[in-house]
Amino acid sequence: MRTEISELGEFALIDRLTDTIETTHPTTIMGAGDDAAVLSFAEDNLTLLTTDLLLEGVDFDLSYFPLMHLGYKAVTRGVSDILAMNGLPTALTLSLGVSSKLSVEDLEDLYSGVRHACGELGCDIVGGDTTASVNGLTINVSVVGTVPRDRITYRSGARENDLVFITGDLGAAYLGLHLLERERRALADVDNPQPQFDGYEYLLVRQLRPRARRDIVDALAAEGIVPTSMIDLSDGLASDLLQICRSSEVGTRIYLDRLPIARETHNLAAELNLDPVVAALNGGDDHELLFTVPLEMQERVTALGLGIEMIGYITPASGGAALITPDGEQIPLQAQGFRSVVSD
Amino acid sequence: MRTEISELGEFALIDRLTDTIETTHPTTIMGAGDDAAVLSFAEDNLTLLTTDLLLEGVDFDLSYFPLMHLGYKAVTRGVSDILAMNGLPTALTLSLGVSSKLSVEDLEDLYSGVRHACGELGCDIVGGDTTASVNGLTINVSVVGTVPRDRITYRSGARENDLVFITGDLGAAYLGLHLLERERRALADVDNPQPQFDGYEYLLVRQLRPRARRDIVDALAAEGIVPTSMIDLSDGLASDLLQICRSSEVGTRIYLDRLPIARETHNLAAELNLDPVVAALNGGDDHELLFTVPLEMQERVTALGLGIEMIGYITPASGGAALITPDGEQIPLQAQGFRSVVSD
Numbered sequence: 001m002r003t004e005i006s007e008l009g010e011f012a013l014i015d016r017l018t019d020t021i022e023t024t025h026p027t028t029i030m031g032a033g034d035d036a037a038v039l040s041f042a043e044d045n046l047t048l049l050t051t052d053l054l055l056e057g058v059d060f061d062l063s064y065f066p067l068m069h070l071g072y073k074a075v076t077r078g079v080s081d082i083l084a085m086n087g088l089p090t091a092l093t094l095s096l097g098v099s100s101k102l103s104v105e106d107l108e109d110l111y112s113g114v115r116h117a118c119g120e121l122g123c124d125i126v127g128g129d130t131t132a133s134v135n136g137l138t139i140n141v142s143v144v145g146t147v148p149r150d151r152i153t154y155r156s157g158a159r160e161n162d163l164v165f166i167t168g169d170l171g172a173a174y175l176g177l178h179l180l181e182r183e184r185r186a187l188a189d190v191d192n193p194q195p196q197f198d199g200y201e202y203l204l205v206r207q208l209r210p211r212a213r214r215d216i217v218d219a220l221a222a223e224g225i226v227p228t229s230m231i232d233l234s235d236g237l238a239s240d241l242l243q244i245c246r247s248s249e250v251g252t253r254i255y256l257d258r259l260p261i262a263r264e265t266h267n268l269a270a271e272l273n274l275d276p277v278v279a280a281l282n283g284g285d286d287h288e289l290l291f292t293v294p295l296e297m298q299e300r301v302t303a304l305g306l307g308i309e310m311i312g313y314i315t316p317a318s319g320g321a322a323l324i325t326p327d328g329e330q331i332p333l334q335a336q337g338f339r340s341v342v343s344d
Numbered sequence: 345m346r347t348e349i350s351e352l353g354e355f356a357l358i359d360r361l362t363d364t365i366e367t368t369h370p371t372t373i374m375g376a377g378d379d380a381a382v383l384s385f386a387e388d389n390l391t392l393l394t395t396d397l398l399l400e401g402v403d404f405d406l407s408y409f410p411l412m413h414l415g416y417k418a419v420t421r422g423v424s425d426i427l428a429m430n431g432l433p434t435a436l437t438l439s440l441g442v443s444s445k446l447s448v449e450d451l452e453d454l455y456s457g458v459r460h461a462c463g464e465l466g467c468d469i470v471g472g473d474t475t476a477s478v479n480g481l482t483i484n485v486s487v488v489g490t491v492p493r494d495r496i497t498y499r500s501g502a503r504e505n506d507l508v509f510i511t512g513d514l515g516a517a518y519l520g521l522h523l524l525e526r527e528r529r530a531l532a533d534v535d536n537p538q539p540q541f542d543g544y545e546y547l548l549v550r551q552l553r554p555r556a557r558r559d560i561v562d563a564l565a566a567e568g569i570v571p572t573s574m575i576d577l578s579d580g581l582a583s584d585l586l587q588i589c590r591s592s593e594v595g596t597r598i599y600l601d602r603l604p605i606a607r608e609t610h611n612l613a614a615e616l617n618l619d620p621v622v623a624a625l626n627g628g629d630d631h632e633l634l635f636t637v638p639l640e641m642q643e644r645v646t647a648l649g650l651g652i653e654m655i656g657y658i659t660p661a662s663g664g665a666a667l668i669t670p671d672g673e674q675i676p677l678q679a680q681g682f683r684s685v686v687s688d
Contacts, residue, residue, distance in 0.1 A: 001449060002447040002449060003447055003448035003449060004444070004447060004448070005442065005444060005446070005447070005448055005451070005476075006444065007448075008448050010474070010476075013448060013451070013474065014474055016448065016452070017451055017452065017455050017474070018455075018469075018472075021459065021469050023468040023469075023470060024468060025434050025435065025466065025467070025468045027434050027435070027490070028434065028435055028468045028470055030470075031435075031468060031469065031470040031471060032469070032470060032471040032472065033471075036471070037435060037437065037470035037471045039434065039435055039470070039488060041385050041386045041389060041391055041490060042385045042386035042387075043386075045385060047385055047391060047488070049435060049437060049470060049471070049486070049488055050437070050471065051437040051438075051439050051471065051472060051473055051484065051486050052439070052473050053439035053440070053441055053473045053475050053482065053484060054475075055441045055475055055476075055477050055478070055479070055482065056479075057478040057479065058441075058475060058476055058477060058478055059475065090369050090371050090372065090383065091369065091371070091372055091375075091381060091383055091393060093381065093393060093394070093395040093486060094395075095395050095396070095397035095484050096397070097397055097399045097402075097482065098349060100348070100349060100350065102349070103346040103347055103348060103349070104347035104348070104349055104351075104352050104357060104360065105345060105346060105347060107349070107357070107361055108360070108361065111361050111362075115365065122369065123369070124367040124368060124369045124372045124375060125362075125365050125367075125375065125376070126367060126372060126374075126375040126376060126381035126383070126393060127375060127376040127380070127381045127393065127394065127395065128362075128376065128395060129395055129396050129397045129484075130354070130357065130358055130361070131397050131398075131399055131402060131403065132349075132354075132399075132402055133399050133402060134399070134401040134402055134480075135399070135400075135401065135479030135480055136478075136479055138397065138399065138441065138482050140395065140397060140439050140473075140484035140486075142393070142395050142437060142484075142486035144383060144391070144393055144488070146371070146385060
């Protein structure tokens, strides 16, 4: 018997592979199913562990992805999962499968991006594994973090009437990828290609060098705010918010006209005949944080500034998950993750 | 400027990339440079972290490597690094880059091997990342473990006159690989190939399904023995013992006629015109433990049984590292790691 992976679909594949995995170790508080695993080694703090794999040709294209940025982004992707548990990163390991088409200087560029991101985020590089690859470049980042026991935030804690907040803006990374792909195609046969990115630099930064939102987790801690639930926006707002709903057994309503979309995202979407709202909902790769807090905390969260926006609220599960348009229409949210396969 | 990776060599590459990395986090006790990173989150115990990348076409060949065994071996490789710090594994994450030539059933086989090894070793599977791969199968295993502070064993603690012990026997995994490669070549053009492994099953098991030596770490703990240094035998006895010498700033003498080599290893080496001692010294992939203890602990270690063998002793650094032949000749030990690139 042979079942094709494509036939099953990626969500179902992961469920099938991991569904019956039980954790038995007394130190394992939470295994798969949230942004990071939760381990208990100390009295006051919990230890967090997450891993992310990036493959050439799937997650990045080296023809337009500078290696320094790629190193930076690999760290962002790993650390964002720790932040989404309301924790801070402490240590990171880097596995590299290196094809011979890369030079030593290329790898130094990659490492310099990794170091820069780790420096910004207060995370040590503590080891790794470097192997020759006969295929493309392979990068795996594993990150360990910590969070005080009374501050840990799972996907499962959202409650009816909680408010839904997101940081930053949505869809820019996705449009940045479209822009890079357009220029690559346009310049495929050109000597000394000069891609045209004028006016869209912001979108490139969001795609090539997204920043993990440690500032948000620090600010929440400084103000003594603990979200009821939180997730890293990696697969797209729709998909990630549905994960919160599924884990918390709740529904949600979000307002279309509250979705924060940057001017550059609107502009390029118009130029490319794309719907910016679709990019915002399903674009993915934003690496912003989505979280919920009780209604009565609205003002305290808004007072944080930092570009945090309230986009909706939590309903009972029976209400389902929907987007409300300005004229009051309700459109069911559907998961259409941007990445080919979904990760924790 | 472009420096080829092959030009620099793999050891030098890793040194160049990681040499200037400093760790600054107060919880980071030890970063790169030992079998696992050492983190301090609790009063009594230290937390260990290690990562290992396995790539199709480099680390394994799916034409003869059953996926169930591959899953098992990936766990062995990761967990061995935790054991080599005298720690025990608690949690493991599994990243998979999956090519479409694999079916869902293939992945279930892989996972069943991972589960089986984790079950034997008392380690929970706590998460992962599954991604489509346009190239071959990619596996990354990250393992977290713990060790009491007073039992942690680094590579750097070997002292003059300490004795050198190893577990198991050497070179069998390497000969097992030769056997598999020989049959693959011989049967490349044959329908319904029937490889001939009679009498060499032991070598296949050592290559395809090596067992991580948790039993050794448990026995050392039960008897209250703390080695002065320890390392996982992954790159070959010569290379790994030289790591101990370098980290501990000592030299060593090991006796050729004390190297434990299985009868099957001798037999196949004779058949293939290979030197079994070279296989034992440089074969790699054994995943046994090499450790040192003070001279006065010899009897206590020997009394453990478990196939632990004393193969030599530690000298001052000025003595260098050498193999002593039965007629008293001294041959300098040289690192000739079997794996194409060296990992932690």
